[in-house]
Amino acid sequence: MIIGEQKPLKEICSMLEGHKRILVAGCRSCVAICLAGGEKEVGVLSESLRLHSDLNGKGWEVLELTTERQCEKEWVAEIKDLVAECDAVVSIACGVGAQTIQAMYPTVRVLPGLNTSNMGAPEEPGVFIEKCGGCGDCVLHLTGGICPIVRCAKSMLNGPCGGSQNGMCEIGQETPCAWDQIYRSLKQLGRLDLLERPIPPKNWVPSRSGGPRKIVRPEAMMTKEEKEARE
């Protein structure tokens, strides 16, 4: 899932300067799970904005809405009437959600109320950890099911580096060394042999480095007639 974190209220308020009718738009998917942009957070942020407006004479009118999935056009289409009443939308979905709203409603300003951080998972209640770098060419079969691309601070494919100590990374005692974990995992799996061969320089074309990515599933695509019928 996508992990995000709300921007500080001060930053959101400064983005809203000059706007009057504001829609706070959340999402019931990933950002709700990581307690950053779901229905509850929409309510709290909206109240905070109203309070800020009252205390500072901003005259903001703040509306609230939480979509099922802000990254999908079908769900975002349903908020058309509400968006039409506003001159700004603060999206506290991930950046994908904010972009979907902007693409569908190009004349309203969409402002990001949330910093999209990473693809990760809840580790324990209230703790979310980055797990996947989306490199487009998975190597988990070589690394004991632990991603070295994001979980190693250097994205090393032949670690651990000389900074690994007591299972921790050199960048800080809060950060586990991914390659220490990889070593332990492969040992448990009886596949330490995988660590004997140097992994050659990686092909980064399928990663972000190769340019914006697009995946096409021909069997799921609409025919020209189907597209026309839908329009």
Added chain:
Amino acid sequence: MRAGSNLEKVLERGEFAVTAEIGPPKSASADRFRATARSMKGSADAFNLTDNQTAMSRMSSVSCAVVLIQEGMEPVVQMTTRDRNRIALQSDTLGASALGVRNILCLSGDHQSFGNQKESKNVYDLDSVQLLMVLRKMRDEGKLWNDDPLEVAPPLFLGAAANPFADPFEYRAPRLAKKVAAGADFVQTQSVYDLERFEAFMVRVREMGLDKKVRILAGVLPLKSHKVALYMKNKVSGMTVPDAIVERMKKASDPKGEGIRLCVETIEHLRGIEGVAGVHIMAPLWEEKVPEIAERAGLLPRPSFWSQ
């Protein structure tokens, strides 16, 4: 005076400046590169050294700059943000400056998908505008980007690229303004074939007063054949080549001679455009033609303020 480089002095004096490009070798020997450089000596005020152009590994531009300095020629080190992060870029700037480099051209660089090692990861910790900001701070404030003071600040004449032929056209002059605001002292443009569009760009540049704030060197690249012209027209993104030029190259009985003639004519035309402070001649793998082009365009002899 920013750095007191030869190029800067030529421009300061109001002389029509000439720069030319030399491609570093795919070699661990600089001998052939040195010979090419020697053959170009005196044909331009400073010589650009491309930085792993089209994303192919070559000798580093800083190393080649040192060879040029040894030959009594002034380098313009091209520095792209594709392969190095801000730590390396600042480090290489200090090293280049210590070795006598005074002109640095700040670029984002061609994407690695154009090169011969497409599977590379790119860096892009900074973009070209940000690199200008960082290097200007090193020069003017004597500080690294993080505010660490430098024992000695690098005297630099900072360059940027501009492409009047890329889109959206109406944003091209404002984007140049952004580079000027970030610290560009001089600008070298993409090669000009479409003079009409270039003139329209210069109108906007003059309206914004940019020609008074930055020295604009218009790029030229002699065509070897009509196929090259077609390639530039159809395959090079952000490049326009008018049909008349493709036709002219196609009809020519001596295409190479025609390409040089066209290049010389283009320079003469550019020289008459208000706000154009010089030309930048790019002749990749055809560098030996640079002196001839400069000669025939009436740009020789070059004034020399070289003092190192």
